[in-house]
Amino acid sequence: MPSTINGLLVFLFALIPGVPGETVYSNVAGLNWRENRLRRVIRIIIISLAGLMCYILVDDLGNRMGLFDLVDPIYVMPSMLAEGVSRETVSSITLAYLGHVVSSTSIGVGLAYVWDYVASRIQNTTYPSAWSDMVDDHAPGHWVVVQLTDGESWAGIIETADTDVPVDERDILLREPAKYSEKKEAYIVSQHQHLYLPAELVKAVAAVHDRKQENETERRINEVGDVILEKSPLDDV
Structure with a gap:
């Protein structure tokens, strides 16, 4: 039973950081009211995992360059929760969690603007519908x-x-x-x-x-009410 609870806690810890990023993404890229909730949950998970990977990569890059050393996200490790969390590690977990949230939010913002740009380019195609x-x-x-x-x-x-x-x-x-x-x-x-x-x-x-709204592209050839054809040219075909 404790292992199940620990697994659920790890899942929630890993999932929640994706919520702000997904919210920003939805506000910028737009919401589809026909979309089911499962797809949104999947998007939250993807953004959260991408944010976690980005956080780890930045930490690794900082270590290699000797610039900084970020706190490891130990809250995603069930073994750490099983051993219990001491007061000394609470602050470290909080810092790592905030870094995860910031990273996931940045991913959401980036995806939103990329999608918005791609959608605008597709909409402004040379051959519009x-x-x-x-x-x-x-x-x-x-x-x-x-x-x-x-x-x-x-x-x-x-x-x-x-x-x-x-x-x-x-x-x-x-x-x-x-x-x-x-x-x-x-x-x-x-x-x-x-x-x-x-x-x-x-x-x-x-x-x-x-x-009043007429311009060169909308200038009318005929006036409203004009009769342009008395008989269809196809009638004699």
Whole structure:
């Protein structure tokens, strides 16, 4: 029984230092609410182990260069806990543990910014998808109309739209949403400030033309309401 308790204590001691690093990573790189808790626990373990390895490597490098000698992380050794911890070693364990926490947090920060950079480079590819082109270039500064799979239509301003994710995860956060009223044949502003629309409900998105926002890339060839074709050219084929 004592060995089991010691093993659990070692596991907790080795796991907890990864929590601050994982928290920083999640805040910088972003959270995926669809992600299960097991994946986050695995990420905490990986960051904590990477921080411990980094701490040991820095200690070894300092010893080789004769610059410093860090305290060994004896709290990850079950045999040390089995023998009991004296008062003399408490301060040493505390210093080593703080070093482990700092190292793991640094790993989390580094991973977050590396991931953020890679994601931004992927998103800014030379050949963007139609969705990223719509969200990044045509929706900003425009009212948009979102048609849902249940037949409802909402107008508003896109506050957030996921682009560097699979199609079934392209959720939309709509600011100042207005719902279409068939009775009034108009979009009526609702009392809600924001409306979250999961990807599975979104059928189509249209950016409303605004001459005030018009630029060279969005200059219209035809005016709104113009008839461009009386008959489809394919009708005679």
